[in-house]
Amino acid sequence: MKRLLIIIFPISMMLFVAACGSGEEREKTSSEKESLSLTEDxxxxxxxxxxxxxxxxxxxxxxELMGAMQADGVQGAMAYCNLQAYPLTDSLSNEFDAHIIRLAERYRNPDNRLQTEMDRKVFEEYDKMDADRLPTAERVKLAGDKSVIFYKPIPLQPQCMACHGPKSAIGEENLAYIRELYPEDKAINFAPGDLRGMWRVEIKLRTDL
Ligand code: HEC
Structure with a gap:
C-alpha cells in the first residue's frame, strides 16, 4: 500500500500541476478571443x-491646461483637465460615433471611476506593466455586438504634478481648493511615469470593414 502511494502521489501531483497549467491557457485564449473576433482590418x-x-x-x-495655469494659476486652471471643457471632444464623438472618457482607479471626479468588469481587467493589466510598455499598450475589445472599446494608458507627466503630485508639489492652498471641489479626491501622490488612468473610447462597430 505504501509503495502504491509513493507511485500514485507524484502522478496525481503531476496531473494537478498540468491541470493548473492548462487552466491558465484556457483563460488566456478566452481573453484573446475578445480581440480575435474582430477582423485584422x-x-x-x-x-x-x-x-x-x-x-x-x-x-x-x-x-490649454498649461496656458490656463500660466494665465490664471493652478486654481484657475482646475476646470481645464475635464474633457467636457473641450468642444473638440464633442466634435470627435460625432465624427466617429464615439464616447470618449478617461477612467482611473484613484480618481478625482467619482464619475471617472472604473465602471465595468472589462475596465477593471484592462486597468489591472496596465497597473502591473512596466512604465516603458505603457505608451504602446493600446487594447481593442469587442463589447457586445454593437461597439468596440479602445483603451490606452495615461501615464503621468511632469507638468501634471502641480495637481496630481504629492502635497509638496500641489501646495496647501491648492490642495484645500481641490478637496473643496472634489471631496472624494484620490488623485494625488502620483510621480511622473506612474499610471494615472486610462482612455476609454467606445466606438460604434462598423460592419463594412
Ligand atoms: C490645474 C490642475 C490639473 C492639472 C495640471 C492636471 N490635472 Fe488632471 N485633473 C484635474 C481635475 C480638477 C480633474 C477632475 C476633472 C473632472 O471633474 O472631470 C482631473 C482629472 C484627471 C483625469 C480623469 C480621472 C479622474 O481622476 O477624475 C485624468 C486621467 C487626469 N486628470 C490626468 C492628468 C494628466 C495626465 C495631467 C498632465 C498632462 C493632468 N491631469 C494635469 C486637475 C488637473
Missing amino acids: QKKYYLETGNKITAAVFSVLSG
Whole structure:
C-alpha cells in the first residue's frame, strides 16, 4: 500500500500541476478571443481611430491646461483637465460615433471611476506593466455586438504634478481648493511615469470593414 502511494502521489501531483497549467491557457485564449473576433482590418481601424481621437484630445487639453495655469494659476486652471471643457471632444464623438472618457482607479471626479468588469481587467493589466510598455499598450475589445472599446494608458507627466503630485508639489492652498471641489479626491501622490488612468473610447462597430 505504501509503495502504491509513493507511485500514485507524484502522478496525481503531476496531473494537478498540468491541470493548473492548462487552466491558465484556457483563460488566456478566452481573453484573446475578445480581440480575435474582430477582423485584422477592423482591429487596425479601431487602433488607428482610438489613437487619433485620444492624441487630438490630449494635445488640445494639455496645451490649454498649461496656458490656463500660466494665465490664471493652478486654481484657475482646475476646470481645464475635464474633457467636457473641450468642444473638440464633442466634435470627435460625432465624427466617429464615439464616447470618449478617461477612467482611473484613484480618481478625482467619482464619475471617472472604473465602471465595468472589462475596465477593471484592462486597468489591472496596465497597473502591473512596466512604465516603458505603457505608451504602446493600446487594447481593442469587442463589447457586445454593437461597439468596440479602445483603451490606452495615461501615464503621468511632469507638468501634471502641480495637481496630481504629492502635497509638496500641489501646495496647501491648492490642495484645500481641490478637496473643496472634489471631496472624494484620490488623485494625488502620483510621480511622473506612474499610471494615472486610462482612455476609454467606445466606438460604434462598423460592419463594412
Ligand atoms: C490645474 C490642475 C490639473 C492639472 C495640471 C492636471 N490635472 Fe488632471 N485633473 C484635474 C481635475 C480638477 C480633474 C477632475 C476633472 C473632472 O471633474 O472631470 C482631473 C482629472 C484627471 C483625469 C480623469 C480621472 C479622474 O481622476 O477624475 C485624468 C486621467 C487626469 N486628470 C490626468 C492628468 C494628466 C495626465 C495631467 C498632465 C498632462 C493632468 N491631469 C494635469 C486637475 C488637473
